[in-house]
Amino acid sequence: MLEELKKRVYEANMLLPKYKLITFTWGNVSEIDPETGYFAIKPSGVEYDELTPDDMVIMDLEGNKIEGKYNPSSDTATHIEIYKGMPDVKGIVHTHSPWATSWAQAGRGIPCYGTTHADYMYGEIPCVRNLTKEEIEEAYEKNTGVLIVDHFKDTEYMAMPAVLCKNHGTFTWGKNAKDAVHNAVVLEEVAKMAARTEMLNPQVQPAPQELQDKHYYRKHGANAYYGQK
Numbered sequence: 001m002l003e004e005l006k007k008r009v010y011e012a013n014m015l016l017p018k019y020k021l022i023t024f025t026w027g028n029v030s031e032i033d034p035e036t037g038y039f040a041i042k043p044s045g046v047e048y049d050e051l052t053p054d055d056m057v058i059m060d061l062e063g064n065k066i067e068g069k070y071n072p073s074s075d076t077a078t079h080i081e082i083y084k085g086m087p088d089v090k091g092i093v094h095t096h097s098p099w100a101t102s103w104a105q106a107g108r109g110i111p112c113y114g115t116t117h118a119d120y121m122y123g124e125i126p127c128v129r130n131l132t133k134e135e136i137e138e139a140y141e142k143n144t145g146v147l148i149v150d151h152f153k154d155t156e157y158m159a160m161p162a163v164l165c166k167n168h169g170t171f172t173w174g175k176n177a178k179d180a181v182h183n184a185v186v187l188e189e190v191a192k193m194a195a196r197t198e199m200l201n202p203q204v205q206p207a208p209q210e211l212q213d214k215h216y217y218r219k220h221g222a223n224a225y226y227g228q229k
């Protein structure tokens with residue numbers, strides 16, 4: 001079972017360079033096994049072209065390493081907080097993909113300007129605030145996850161499977177690692193299109209709500225929404 005999980009997480013990690021979402025090791029993917037509560041995550045700092053399925057590190061939700069010769073990703077604490085606080089999430093991706101990270105560095109959420117965005121993410125893709133000096137000093141990676149969970153608690157967060165972390169980068173999630181990677185690709189494409197949209201028309205407004213609803217509900221069903229429960 002763990003070998004299968006490691007293989008799936010390895011294959012999902014290898015999609016990051018394939019879709020040009022990362023440079024060097026600037027990203028990581030994990031997936032959790034709901035039965036054991038163990039998750040597999042990319043090892044920290046290992047070049048993608050050197051990775052093998054066996055290099056994936058198995059962790060538990062208390063941060064204990066269960067199996068693996070390497071240290072887990074430096075973002076492991078953030079993945080843990082998301083798994084614990086957003087239990088429908090079964091796969092998580094973190095990247096510094098350039099267009100989405102530019103929105104994060106600008107401290108801006110990504111408005112929904114078109115149907116590509118509306119098909120996958122309901123409404124503006126949020127940018128969560130910076131950590132305070134105390135939060136950074138206390139537990140940077142853990143508190144990044146705490147901020148994300150705090151923003152999405154009591155919402156249908158699977159209807160908005162993406163977040164920008166100000167001055168850092170992106171986290172996306174899904175029903176498994178591959179689904180989370182799909183959402184990371186969508187996020188980067190939508191970020192690129194939105195930046196260019198604003199460049200072409202600085203006065204542009206978000207797409208009409210009825211268009212956003214039609215496209216999102218058509219794909220995900222009318223009871224899926226990102227708003228407060």
Ligand SMILES: O=C(CO)[C@@H](O)[C@H](O)COP(=O)(O)O
Nearest residue numbers: 025026027028044045073074
């Ligand atoms: O943001 C950072 C480092 O600033 C990390 O997300 C790295 O970009 C990926 O680190 P590893 O997964 O290789 O530990």
